[in-house]
Amino acid sequence: MASTRRNFLRTSALASTLLLVPKFLHALDRGPGLARLGNAPGARRLIVVQLSGGNDGLNTVIPFKNDLYYKARPTLGIRETAGILALDKDLGLHPALKGLKGLYDQGHLAVLNAVGYPNPDRSHFRSMDIWQSGSGADQVISTGWLGRYLDSNCPDCQRPYHALEVDDTLSLALKGTVRKGLALKNPEKFHQLTQNRLLSRVSKETAPAHHDQVDYLYKTLAETASSADYLYDKSKIYKSAGAYPNSEFGKNLKTTAELINSGVESRVYYLALSGFDTHVRQQEQQQRLFADLGDGLAALAGDLRQSNQWDNTLVLVFSEFGRRVGQNASNGTDHGTANNVFLAGGALQTKGVVNDAPDLANLDQGDLRHQVDFRSIYAAVLRDWLGADDAAILGTGFEQMRGLV
Numbered sequence: 001m002a003s004t005r006r007n008f009l010r011t012s013a014l015a016s017t018l019l020l021v022p023k024f025l026h027a028l029d030r031g032p033g034l035a036r037l038g039n040a041p042g043a044r045r046l047i048v049v050q051l052s053g054g055n056d057g058l059n060t061v062i063p064f065k066n067d068l069y070y071k072a073r074p075t076l077g078i079r080e081t082a083g084i085l086a087l088d089k090d091l092g093l094h095p096a097l098k099g100l101k102g103l104y105d106q107g108h109l110a111v112l113n114a115v116g117y118p119n120p121d122r123s124h125f126r127s128m129d130i131w132q133s134g135s136g137a138d139q140v141i142s143t144g145w146l147g148r149y150l151d152s153n154c155p156d157c158q159r160p161y162h163a164l165e166v167d168d169t170l171s172l173a174l175k176g177t178v179r180k181g182l183a184l185k186n187p188e189k190f191h192q193l194t195q196n197r198l199l200s201r202v203s204k205e206t207a208p209a210h211h212d213q214v215d216y217l218y219k220t221l222a223e224t225a226s227s228a229d230y231l232y233d234k235s236k237i238y239k240s241a242g243a244y245p246n247s248e249f250g251k252n253l254k255t256t257a258e259l260i261n262s263g264v265e266s267r268v269y270y271l272a273l274s275g276f277d278t279h280v281r282q283q284e285q286q287q288r289l290f291a292d293l294g295d296g297l298a299a300l301a302g303d304l305r306q307s308n309q310w311d312n313t314l315v316l317v318f319s320e321f322g323r324r325v326g327q328n329a330s331n332g333t334d335h336g337t338a339n340n341v342f343l344a345g346g347a348l349q350t351k352g353v354v355n356d357a358p359d360l361a362n363l364d365q366g367d368l369r370h371q372v373d374f375r376s377i378y379a380a381v382l383r384d385w386l387g388a389d390d391a392a393i394l395g396t397g398f399e400q401m402r403g404l405v
Contacts, residue, residue: 043156044312044385047256047269047300048146048173051293051319053276054124057339057368058325058358059286060097061111065090068360076282076327087111088353096290099298100342107351108301108310109344110404112377114358116338116370120321124277124335127320132173134378134394145378146268147176148393149386156267161227163268164259166252174270181268182227186255191232194225230264237262242303245292249273253296257303260313267386276319280330293317297344311346314385314405318374324366338370341377349384349403373398380404 059076063069064084070077078084084092085101091111093101103109119137121127130137134145143151150157157163163174163181174181184190238261244250249271256269273293278285297315304310322339338358358368375398379390385405 044314044387045260045267045269046146046381046386047271047313047315049293049297049315049317050171050173050270050272051276051289051317052128052272052274053278053319054127054321054323054335055276055319055339056278056282056286056323056333057113057319058323059282059333060094060290061087061113061340061353061357062092062094063090063357063360064092066357066360072326072360074327076331076333089357091353091357094286094290096287097294099294099296100344101294102298103301103344104352108346108348109342109352110348110350111353112341112343112372113353113355114338114368114371115318115341115374115377116321116368117373117375118370120337120367120370122321122335122337124320129172131318131320131374132171134375136397142175143177144171144173144175145382145393146173146270147180149176149268149382149388150174150179150181151176152388152393154267154386154388156265159227160223161231161264162266163270164231164256164264164266165270166255167270167272171270171272174268181270182224184231185252187228187231187235187259191228194228231259234262234264235259238307240303242299243295244299245295247292247296249292250296250299253300254303257300260304260309261307278323279328279332279334282332301344301346305346313345314347314381315342315344316377316381317342317344322368325360325363325368326366336367337364338368341372341374343377343405345405347405349405354404372401376401377404 058069059078062078062084064080083095085095085097086092087104100109117130117137121130121137132144133141135141146163150163157179160180160182165171165174165181165183166185167183168185170181170183235258238258240254240258242254242257244254252271256271273289275285275289301310304313318341319339321335321337323333323336328334355371362369375394379394380401382388382390382393
């Protein structure tokens with residue numbers, strides 16, 4: 001029997017799998033009769049943008065009226081004369097973030113300062129795991145905060161494409177115990193991949209008696225094929241003419257807008273912009289990355305606004321940690337702790353600069369002290385935006401934020 005099963009798994013392709021799939025899985029093709037996201041009253045979606053590498057928050061939201069900032073960064077500190085984009089509370093955005101400043105002026109951006117968690121970890125991998133899992137520093141959790149949202153009683157989250165990561169691999173954030181999101185860079189190429197690799201051969205054998213492992217394979221392949229077909233068909237409906245940055249991140253944002261405007265029923269989208277580990281030559285690196293970020297999000301907002309999708313979209317921008325307050329000897333910054341988080345959307349309840357700038361006179365061995373636990377923001381997004389049980393997904397023990405989204 002073991003030999004038969006190995007031969008079956010080796011020689012069968014998705015086409016035969018779909019033919020032999022257990023009856024309860026044929027519902028994937030017909031649909032479970034759920035309310036469609038695009039037509040459901042008050043339906044909302046979340047787009048998460050991860051700034052990988054540990055973005056320097058002090059040169060992102062700049063305390064340009066604070067002498068301690070320039071004392072800690074005599075050459076790296078950005079001067080007002082460089083074109084800082086003034087916000088409230090004596091803060092300003094980096095000059096390259098013009099797209100974010102436009103959203104701010106429209107009342108479509110919220111800035112949260114000094115976001116972090118107790119006992120911060122300065123390892124990229126560990127801190128990213130903490131942010132993606134929604135755990136405390138003393139916990140190791142194998143599921144992501146959005147994966148557990150998919151696992152929860154979410155009526156619009158029962159298919160893999162209800163959470164999409166526009167990338168080649170799926171992040172921990174979108175992995176639940178029962179359900180997981182789907183990673184793809186391009187709907188057409190993803191569809192071709194399933195066709196070429198999974199549907200190219202039809203098994204000449206009869207499937208063995210069903211076993212749990214085989215049934216799980218059936219289900220996984222059937223869901224993948226069904227999702228690939230659905231996303232490919234939908235992606236033909238709308239092609240964006242928006243002026244996105246000519247970069248990988250810009251292309252991924254454009255793909256996201258096209259999927260949304262085509263009516264794809266996804267509740268969550270996840271994207272990443274990499275390159276923020278700026279130990280050296282930070283000024284040049286941030287300038288390039290921030291142009292991508294600001295211009296890209298402005299183009300996304302414009303695209304979604306044209307199709308009346310901006311008001312039911314929330315964008316959350318985060319990085320795994322900030323940088324040290326003082327500059328290093330290489331005109332860069334080293335790994336730090338607390339950082340800023342941005343929320344963008346057409347229906348924000350709280351707009352502008354939400355809380356005070358980090359206290360540069362009260363540091364923790366040269367690092368910023370966090371004012372806001374990142375899980376407080378996640379909880380507000382889950383509870384007040386997505387209508388989920390935030391306590392069941394994240395637990396408790398951190399301050400609740402009300403009226404944010």
